[in-house]
Amino acid sequence: MSIMYWTIWESDCEDPQVFLELTRECFSRWAVDDHAGESLEDGQHQVGHRRITLRSIADDAVSGVEGCTIDDMEGASSTRWCTTVRVAAGGGTAHIWVENCMETNDPTQRIKVGRPRVVADLLSLSENPRLKRDALCGTPRVITADDVSDFVSMLSYGDRRLPVIVFTEPFQTSGGRWRQLACQTARRSMGVATVAVLDQAAVSCFRAAFDDLAVWGGGIRTYAPRLVKSPADARRHRFIPAAEMRENDSWVVDRLVGTVAQLSTRRRVPGVFSVFLSDQRAISENELAEFRYQWEFDLELEKDDHATTQFELGRVSGHLERIVQKLRESNLEHLIWDAQVAPEDGLPDQVQGVTEAIVAAKEHLGEWLTIADSASRELHGIDTAPEAVSWGNNAYRGFRALAEYARSCKEDGFAGGFWVWCQRGGAMSVSWPATDKKLAMSESESVMNRDKYRKSRIFDVHHDVARSGRLLMQAHLKISEGGGDLAPRIYFHDDTAGATGKVHVGFVGPHYLVPNTKS
CATH class of the missing domain: 1.20.5 (Single alpha-helices involved in coiled-coils or other helix-helix interfaces)
Incomplete structure (x- = not known):
């Protein structure tokens, strides 16, 4: 199973037995979806398609309750969701752990990540809920100009455990939409991130205090845990420009929540939870x-x-x-x-993910490179993977190489094809290796002779290139060999000698959407 969401926090707890009984009732109401229901007893239960397991644990120092639900969703694809709640209480403190996992036989299934509702219910029971020094909250923290100094100190201290997502007011305000998106993000990322909102007055102070690591003008930045050091460390703290928000704000929220949820899965589990491991199945x-x-x-x-x-x-x-x-x-x-x-309005040197690479390429490389609106496919997993920044910058370098190649054909008279151009070595900042590990100009016969593989490589293209608006594309950039079926691919068509004089990108997405006989 893949862990989709994982949160751990502490709560003050004067009476462990009372807190555990309240936890049991809270879990029971959520598990059977009956707010008037009584607490479930220890053991296994079946409610519709949901299997529920509940058990109590106790040793000399700590008592605990563990509840688990398994939902099997049958349909076009078989999907299983498993949510586990563990609460251990003793010594004046309760420790709460909620884990949400999923497995499916359909690797193309789009998953919308977010906290299970039981997290909000459990947080409402908790007194002073926190992860070390970080307070947990399900609503955005409003930062005024007077609050900026304390906020910067909070971002900068080395023991910070939760990522902080900062939303800023756009220069041309779009009503309260940006605040609504911040509220959605805070609600869905409850337990794994802190969300903050800064109006324009606060942003001015924030820029003065945080310099190049700040964010402004409707942009969003996710400040990863650990110490924020210097502008050279900026790549760790992913930035989403305002232009990307305007293009598809709901997709941006999905990315933000997915990113912080993935960060949460790398968190260490406190030793107090070892009380639950006595009868766990060994790997x-x-x-x-x-x-x-x-x-x-x-x-x-x-x-x-x-x-x-x-x-x-x-x-x-x-x-x-x-x-x-x-x-x-x-x-x-x-x-x-x-x-x-690089000038602020010029071609950026680097990006924070593949989606940002696409936005930058559309904004700055449009004279020589066209990326179809439908080219972006299933980028959620790619943009939230540990390799997201590396993959994003490799994709960006690939886009720049394709654009520079098209410019070279038009203005310098180059006529040798993209592979030869790469072998020759284009402009040093955008060259792409001409190796089988990074570039393929055609597909194998085994791929092209099988209908399902061939059809997966037909993409949208400008009508000046193909009247139907659809074209079979074989040439592609291999962004990474590692990463399995999630590794990104970029499929393109060379029309530098055609009507448009450009390179057209028809697909940017994971390898599993363009499978071959080895996939």
Whole structure:
């Protein structure tokens, strides 16, 4: 099963037995969806399609209650949801752990992540709910200009455990829509994140205090746990520009909640919960061997990718040093410093995920690159994966390479095709490796001869390229070899010699949506 949501918090608790009984009643009402119902007894219960298990635990120091629900959803695809609640109380403190897991036989199924309703019910029982020093709340924290100093201190302290999602008021306000989205995000991410809202007056103070790590103008930033150090550390704290919010704000909320939910699954479990582990099923040796094989395989891919990156870095660094030397010899050294920082309205140097790479490419590369509106497919898992930033910047580099190739064809008269252009080495900042691990200009016969594989590679394209508005695309960028079926692919059509003179991207999404015989 995949863990979709995982929250742990502490609560003050004067009487453990009373608190545990209230917890049992709360879980029972939620599990049977009957707010007038009585507490379930220990044991197994069946309510409709839901199986419920409840048990009590006690040792010399700690008492506990554990409840579990399993929902089997039958339909076009079989999906199972499992929600587990564990509460351990003793010594004046109660520890609450809620875990939500899912498994399905349909890897393309779109999952909307969010806290189970029982989390809100349990938080209402808790007195001073917190994760270490971080208070848990299901509503946005309103930050005024007077609050900014304390807010920056809270973001910066090294023991912060919860991510903080900051919404800012747009320059051209869209009524209260941005606040509504903040409330939705706070409600769905309850227990795994803190949400804050800053109006324009607070944003001005925030920018002055936090400099390049701040956010403004309708943008949103998620400040990851641990110490916020310097602008060089900005990539850890994902930024969503206002333009992306305007394009699809409900999708942005899904991304935000998915990101903080994934961060929550990496949290360590306090030792007090060991009281529940006495009769848990041990992982079999076969399962361990399978996990180890997959980790070792991914590690080898990462090592190989790292070696390739180091080689490219050496080549680019050498090229840059030669350019700097030429500029110095021509008394044009000032141009080096003029070009060191990208202008605010220019092409950004890096992005925080694949979705942001698409937005940046549409905004800045449209003269040479067209990305179909329908190209973005199932990016939620990609944008919330641990590799999200790496994948996003690789995709962005790929978009820039395709655009630079199209420009080179039109303005420089290049006519050798994208593979040859990559072999030759385009502009150093956007070149793409011409290797089988990173680029394929066609699919194998085994893929093209099977109808289901062939159909999965027919994408929307501009009508000037194909009258029907649909075209079979075989050429694609391989954003990552590691990452399994989630690894992103970018499918494109080269029309540099055609009516549009551009490269057209028809698909950006996970590998499992464009399967092959090895998938």
